[in-house]
Amino acid sequence: MMWKTTTVILIVTIGTTFLFRSNPVTEIPNLPETFWGPEKNKGASKEIRPFVINVSKSVIDDLNERLAKRRELVEPLEDVAWTYGISTTYLKNILEYWYTKYNWTERQALLNKYPQYVTNIQGLDIHFYHVKPHIPPERKNIKVLPLLILHGWPGSVVEFQKILPILTTPRPDKDFVFEVIAPSLPGYGFSQAAVRPGMGPAQISVIFKNLMLRLGFNKFYVQGGDWGSVIARNIAIFFPDNVLGGHLNMCVVMSKSNFFWKLLGVFIPSLVVESEHYSRMYPLESHLSFLIEESGYFHIQATKPDTIGTAVAASPVGLAGYILEKFSTATNSEYRLRADGGLLEKFTLDELLDNIMFYWVTNSFTTSVRIYAEQVNKAHYASKIEELQVHVPMGCAIFPHEIFYDSESLVRQRYINLIHFNHLPRGGHFAALEEPALLADDVFEFVSKTQDNKKKTNNKDVPKTEKKRKEPTKI
Incomplete structure (x- = not known):
């Protein structure tokens, strides 16, 4: 018992000294509007152009030929399920389905169901869905x-695809509904990729703020998961006057104080997390072991994105194997212990292949993984963005099988105006595709709270903490 007390005192002493010696970050960088595209895009029109997915027959014929001529896969070890990565036994079934039953013509028509557009922002053509609600005459004042x-x-x-109609359908108990803008991140799918280094989540936040302004929205809500949550958070930090509120389904805090409190929680967990959610964070050793085991891809993509990109993107087999393994583990870590990876518990094969097709037909896998290298580098850490607090109203939807978990007390240290923190009954990392109704319900509830707060302040904007801004700098 004595050693535990001594360890706690040592951690508190070192942590307190470290935290107090760290200069508090109060200045918000004013990010420059960098031109990220090729020279030929200079002077490109700012027109918002209708877009329809229309993949040529030659691309699909080439894909089918590659699938038909795929080489024999190496058999997996006995009884390892997906713990060594994707099971090639099960992957064979998926590839056969892709080749013989998946109908791109039909799937393309479904993906074209909602209006899509492209517009050039900072030198890049950005693709996005823009779905407006259908409002019945009797609710014209909504x-x-x-x-x-x-x-x-x-x-x-x-x-x-499944959450768009839910968010844009009026609810009888709400006096609002959403008009949804869903862009492809730069370098993903039909959005152009940067031709020079330096475009990480912070810089992407500038592009999407400009997208919303171009569409005529000076104030808007933002929602995101995975990298989308990081970008959404950055938009809230850098452009608080434009953000009415931010809702995330991956609320992770990477500040120095967060690591200190997590370590202290090993000895006094009640200081960090409620007892009912203890297992989401502790024992710390088991959670760290799991992250180490499952995050090898992260290190590769953060250091050599073009190498792994070249290898994976060279074959539809490699692309499917690499991506589907992530859809298994990130949906529920227990699925890696199953022969089928649990893939069809929450998704259909058509849905999973639709996502893979977005990478294949646009050859965007390599450009998609570069975001890791643009975030995990010395320039980003020197910018101290991870130490900046968020002052606009924020909400968190906590799905039980999300990869990362930070307790409400830890999240509140960074999200100063956290008005919604909801533990949901089921779901994992790909919440919008897994549990669209649950996620949409949570977004509606969060926004209801922000709207109620506005009413309490006589429809005036909730005051925001004043922050000094530095001159534009490249970070």
């Missing part, structure tokens, strides 16, 4: 609120 929703990796806007 408020229409703009909502920017953002995906991550290895997802795409395909994730939003």
Whole structure:
């Protein structure tokens, strides 16, 4: 018992000294509007152009030929399920389905169901869905609120196909509904990729703020998961005057104080997390072991994205194997112990292949994984963005099988105006595709709280903490 007390005192002493010696970050960088595209895009029109997915027959014929001529896969070890990675036994079934039953013509028509557009922002053509609500005559006074929703990796806007109609359908108990803008991240799918280094989540936040302004939305809500949650958070930090509220389904805090409190929680968990959610964070050793085991891809993509990109993107077999393994583990870590990876518990094969097709037909896998290298580098850490607090109203939807978990007390340290923190009954990392109704319900509830707060302040904007801004700098 004595050693535990001594260890706690040592951790508190070192942590307190470290935290107090760290200069508090109060200045918000004013990010420059960098031109990210090729020279030929200079002077490109700012027109918002209608877009329809129309993949040429030659691309599909080439894909089918590659699938038909795929080489024999190495058999997995006995009784390892997906713990060594994707089971090639099960992958064979998926590849056969892709080749013989998956109908791209039909799937393309479904993906074209909602209006899509492209516009050039900072040198890049940005693709997005823009779905307006259908409001019946008897509800003509309902408020229409703009909502920017953002995906991550290895997802795409395909994730939003089931949630779009839910968010844009008026509810009898709400006096508002959403007009949804769902863009493809730069370098993903039909959005152009940067041609020079430096475009990480912070810089992407500038692009999407400009997208919303171009569409005529000076104030809007933002929602995101995975990288989308990081970008959504950055938009709230850098452009608080434009953000009515931010809702995330991956609330992770990467500040120095967060690591200190997590370590202290090993000895006094009640200081960090409620007892009912203890297992989501502790024992710390088991959670760290799981992250180490499952995050090898992260390190590769953060250091050599073009190498792994070249290898994976060279074959539809490699692309499917790499991406589907993530959809298994990130949906529920227990699925890696199953022979089928649990893939069909929450998804259909058509949905999973739709997402893979977004990468294949646009050859965007390599450009998609570069976001890791643009975030995990010295320039980003020197910017101290991870130490900046968020002052606009924020909400968190906590799905039980999400990869990461930070307790409400830890999240509140960074999200100063956290008004919604909800533990949901089921679901994992790809919430919009797994549990669209649950996620949509949570977004509606969060926005209801922000709207109620507005009413309490006589429809005036909730005051925001004043922050000094530095001159534009490249970070």
